[in-house]
Amino acid sequence: MNRLATLEYWIRRVRHWLGPSDRADTGAIFREHAEAYQRCRMLIPFFYVILVSSMMQAFPWWEVYLSRTQWTLLWPVYWLAWIPLSGGILAILIFSLMSAFAASVFSGSRLVRAAAFLGIFQFAALSNSTGKIGHNLHVMVFISFLLIWLPDGWNRSGAPRWVRSSVYLIVSGAQAVLMLSYTMAGLIKVGAGVFQLAAGQSSVFHYDGLARQIADRLLQTGASRPLGEWLITNPVAAWPLMMLVLYVELFAIWAVFRPRLQVFFAVALIVFHAGSYFTMTILFLNHCVLLGLLLAIVPLGSLRWSARGFVRDLPVIGAVFGRLERKRLA
Amino acid sequence: MEREPGKAPDKSKVAGGMRRYRRLQILVATVFLVMFAAGEAALLRPPTYEVFPFYSWSMFALVPNKTEQFYVFVTKDGETREYTRAKKWVRDANSVVAYTVIQQYGNALKSGNKKEIAKWRRQFEENHMPDDLGYEVRYGNGDPMARWQQERVAEIPVWPDMTVVGGREAIP
Numbered sequence: 001m002n003r004l005a006t007l008e009y010w011i012r013r014v015r016h017w018l019g020p021s022d023r024a025d026t027g028a029i030f031r032e033h034a035e036a037y038q039r040c041r042m043l044i045p046f047f048y049v050i051l052v053s054s055m056m057q058a059f060p061w062w063e064v065y066l067s068r069t070q071w072t073l074l075w076p077v078y079w080l081a082w083i084p085l086s087g088g089i090l091a092i093l094i095f096s097l098m099s100a101f102a103a104s105v106f107s108g109s110r111l112v113r114a115a116a117f118l119g120i121f122q123f124a125a126l127s128n129s130t131g132k133i134g135h136n137l138h139v140m141v142f143i144s145f146l147l148i149w150l151p152d153g154w155n156r157s158g159a160p161r162w163v164r165s166s167v168y169l170i171v172s173g174a175q176a177v178l179m180l181s182y183t184m185a186g187l188i189k190v191g192a193g194v195f196q197l198a199a200g201q202s203s204v205f206h207y208d209g210l211a212r213q214i215a216d217r218l219l220q221t222g223a224s225r226p227l228g229e230w231l232i233t234n235p236v237a238a239w240p241l242m243m244l245v246l247y248v249e250l251f252a253i254w255a256v257f258r259p260r261l262q263v264f265f266a267v268a269l270i271v272f273h274a275g276s277y278f279t280m281t282i283l284f285l286n287h288c289v290l291l292g293l294l295l296a297i298v299p300l301g302s303l304r305w306s307a308r309g310f311v312r313d314l315p316v317i318g319a320v321f322g323r324l325e326r327k328r329l330a
Numbered sequence: 331m332e333r334e335p336g337k338a339p340d341k342s343k344v345a346g347g348m349r350r351y352r353r354l355q356i357l358v359a360t361v362f363l364v365m366f367a368a369g370e371a372a373l374l375r376p377p378t379y380e381v382f383p384f385y386s387w388s389m390f391a392l393v394p395n396k397t398e399q400f401y402v403f404v405t406k407d408g409e410t411r412e413y414t415r416a417k418k419w420v421r422d423a424n425s426v427v428a429y430t431v432i433q434q435y436g437n438a439l440k441s442g443n444k445k446e447i448a449k450w451r452r453q454f455e456e457n458h459m460p461d462d463l464g465y466e467v468r469y470g471n472g473d474p475m476a477r478w479q480q481e482r483v484a485e486i487p488v489w490p491d492m493t494v495v496g497g498r499e500a501i502p
Contacts (some may be wrong), residue, residue: 008352024354070456072449074382125382130429131453132490133380141383142365149357151350162347165352172422173358176367183368185387192391201395208475214473219481221424222414232478281424 018257037164040171041155043293044147046123047174049106050289051120051140055097057285058127065089065126074133089126096123099314108155117144136286139181143174143290172256173292178287179252182269186250210242211235217280228279235280245272251315256297258313260305266295377434398471400436401492402454405464419463428458436467439496449498455498466497 008026013327030290066086073080096119103116121144124137153159159167196203203209205311214228231238248268255265269291276282312318344379368384379386401412404420413432423477435454438446459465470492480486 004352004356007356007359011355012387027460032469053356063386068457070452072453078383112445121383125488128382130427130457131434131450132427133378133382133385135385135387135389138383138385142361146358146361149354151354160342160343160347162351166351169351169354173361174359176362180362180365181387184366185391188386188388188391192388193393196395202393204391204393206393212393212395213390215478216397217390219474219477221426221427223424230484232475280424 008206015257017223018254020258020260020309022309022312029228032169033165033321035036036168036171037159040214043171044150044155044167045104047143047147048100048107048116050286050293051100051116052104054120054137054286055093055100055123055138058093058123062093063125065093069130070129072131073129076121076123077129092122092126106143108153110150111146112151113144113150117141117148117296120144135181136284139178139290142177146170146173146177150257158216171258171294175256175262176253178290179256179265181287182233182249186246186248186252189246190250204246207239208235210238214238214279217282221281223281225279225281227275231279241275244268248272254313254315260310260313262295264310270296338465366445377437394474397470397473397474400439400495401468402431402432402459402497403466403468404459405466406462413465420458420460422458425458428454431458432467436469436495439467440469464498467495468492469495 066089069085071080071085077088077092095115099112099115099119102112120137121141124141125133127137128134147170150170151163154167156161178303193204197205204213211232214225215232218225218232219226231241248265249272252265252269256260270288273284273288276284311321314321358396365384368381369386372381372384373379373386373388375381379388403410404416405411406419411419413420413428417423420428431450431454435447435450438450455461
């Protein structure tokens with residue numbers, strides 16, 4: 001129990017450190033939770049609708065999957081090696097679709113939510129057993145796992161406070177999982193950039209860093225992208241975009257704890273995904289929908305929006321702004 | 331259940347609820363930490379740097395300076411085309427999955443590992459290459475910006491300078 005208390009203490013410390021520049025009082029926080037709970041009640045079934053739509057996007061591939069004999073099976077679907085392949089694949093495709101559909105209708109049942117998690121987990125493993133692992137479904141797997149643990153009766157009207165707070169907590173966890181994927185991407189970009197700088201190579205910090213990435217990717221697939229090709233020949237124009245991407249990716253996790261930043265980070269990341277498609281043919285459709293749903297449409301927290309508060313909440317920029325402001329007032 | 335107005339909440343129920351809430355807090359924090367730690371640990375596991383579903387999200391982290399790449403050159407009726415430019419002959423010409431399989435196949439050919447060669451050859455030939463086409467796997471390297479200028483701007487064929495590492499031996 002002592003260890004548990006220590007862990008709770010650290011969770012509070014980290015939340016405080018990542019939190020907004022101005023703090024709401026406890027009463028405001030509870031009012032905030034109550035409002036957010038109503039939004040979460042609508043959001044959760046909608047998440048499962050998105051899951052259904054992800055499965056349906058794979059319909060054109062069903063025929064290819066069912067006729068394919070050569071797979072590089074990932075561990076969650078390794079059982080397919082021991083049964084008739086096409087039968088097993090069909091079972092995964094149908095189960096994942098039906099379980100997601102059932103969860104969108106009966107999201108109050110933990111058993112159905114657990115089935116939906118198993119369905120997306122199997123489906124993601126299958127669709128990534130083709131020799132190349134894509135990453136459009138990973139976050140959906142983690143969020144489905146978190147949603148299993150919603151408390152019983154979470155969607156009933158008049159749920160007690162701890163149930164409402166638990167729903168809020170799980171949805172914040174879903175936001176955190178989504179944004180962590182970006183922060184991890186940003187961290188490794190910065191790390192690799194420092195390593196390449198030290199090695200005297202062109203890195204993400206160089207003026208032609210993004211142009212090189214685009215050129216390499218378009219050469220790999222032989223695809224054509226007018227915007228990407230323009231940026232390759234005008235690498236200086238690509239540099240500020242790369243710096244913006246680095247900033248937004250690296251600090252994405254802050255937006256979970258600073259509600260005023262949520263819409264901005266969601267929109268910036270959706271624009272980043274659109275840019276990746278128009279320059280490199282890479283599309284993370286599920287991430288865009290989740291960013292829209294979890295952060296842009298249903299931001300959690302009700303801290304009143306103000307331009308000053310927004311700037312103060314921006315990581316690094318906010319700290320510089322705060323210091324300048326204090327100097328001016330002194 | 332909604333409590334009756336004026337009636338005090340049942341203290342044991344409130345305490346039980348708070349305990350469950352705290353357990354949930356720990357669960358959410360654990361999922362978050364495991365996703366991060368296992369994802370970063372997967373960096374130690376080449377060539378995919380991933381243990382599904384844990385991933386480091388190391389997408390486009392290293393900027394390509396000098397890149398090594400395997401190419402497939404496809405032949406039909408005496409005409410040779412690079413795989414990504416053979417849309418009329420192959421279904422997956424611009425597919426990143428086909429590209430990844432070609433790289434794995436090429437790496438296996440270069441290393442001489444017979445088991446890996448057989449595995450990736452089956453993957454490539456059965457999923458991405460029609461039976462009636464001959465093909466050759468070649469290996470080349472260079473700076474992507476220079477390669478862009480040569481291959482896409484000047485359209486100078488690159489394959490005569492490349493080393494052949496394998497294939498279906500149908501290119502004359």
